[in-house]
Amino acid sequence: SGLRAHNTIFDTAVGGFNNGMTESDLIAFWRPGGLFGGRNGVLGMTNTFNGIGVIGLDLANAGSSMAGYFVGNVHIEGNLNVNGTVTKSAGSFKIDHPLEPQNKYLYHSFVESPDMMNVYNGNVILDSSGEAWVDLPEWFEALNMDYRYQLTAIGAPGPNLHIAAKIADNRFLIGGGSPGMEVSWQVTGIRNDPYAQENRIPVEQDKDANEQGTYLYPELYGQPESLRLTGQP
Numbered sequence: 001s002g003l004r005a006h007n008t009i010f011d012t013a014v015g016g017f018n019n020g021m022t023e024s025d026l027i028a029f030w031r032p033g034g035l036f037g038g039r040n041g042v043l044g045m046t047n048t049f050n051g052i053g054v055i056g057l058d059l060a061n062a063g064s065s066m067a068g069y070f071v072g073n074v075h076i077e078g079n080l081n082v083n084g085t086v087t088k089s090a091g092s093f094k095i096d097h098p099l100e101p102q103n104k105y106l107y108h109s110f111v112e113s114p115d116m117m118n119v120y121n122g123n124v125i126l127d128s129s130g131e132a133w134v135d136l137p138e139w140f141e142a143l144n145m146d147y148r149y150q151l152t153a154i155g156a157p158g159p160n161l162h163i164a165a166k167i168a169d170n171r172f173l174i175g176g177g178s179p180g181m182e183v184s185w186q187v188t189g190i191r192n193d194p195y196a197q198e199n200r201i202p203v204e205q206d207k208d209a210n211e212q213g214t215y216l217y218p219e220l221y222g223q224p225e226s227l228r229l230t231g232q233p
Contacts, residue, residue: 058084071230085199089216114203116191118144123154123184130177134185136170144189154182 044053056067067084075094080086090109097104111119120140124132149163151174161183164175174183207214214229215221 116196118189121186126177126181128179131175133173140170145192146190148188150186152184
């Protein structure tokens with residue numbers, strides 16, 4: 001490793017400050033009453049426009065190389081911008097509960113798929129002929145392939161509801177409904193942009209030789225802690 005740092009109980013092992021940040025900022029924001037109770041392993045701060053608190057670079061970008069590795073939960077307050085792939089065991093959003101924001105949090109799990117799937121949906125009112133065109137974003141066909149459709153009639157049965165014209169020129173036609181009927185639609189597509197073409201997510205993958213026989217969560221399989229994959233070099 002290029003740098004190893006030991007985190008003492010009430011200090012920060014590695015601290016980085018940008019554009020006027022001082023030790024007093026660290027004490028005020030992060031130590032006694034700070035987000036992590038004053039027990040930080042690595043701290044990076046910036047208060048400048050477009051500044052970055054912490055940067056990890058994977059110059060190899062091959063095999064199992066990574067710009068960062070976390071063992072445990074990761075909490076993000078703000079936007080996450082990753083130039084690459086984020087691999088996780090589970091994920092959710094955490095927000096103040098809309099009905100009781102002072103006292104509760106609300107969690108939702110991410111929607112997962114074995115494909116690089118994009119989801120689009122909406123509602124539309126059918127015209128006097130029982131039809132309606134649905135316009136998609138102008139970049140839809142440039143981004144997606146392998147389209148899938150779902151239609152749901154609202155307020156009354158729609159036994160003849162169907163896709164009258166498949167997606168072309170970033171739009172499709174719903175037909176077979178009653179005039180004035182409201183229809184809820186959903187379309188999915190698989191990413192087909194140049195980056196996705198070259199970086200498909202492997203659904204099943206053998207563990208590396210040094211990971212064989214280990215588990216991410218051995219306790220869930222009745223295995224001892226000694227078989228946990230730690231990610232340590």
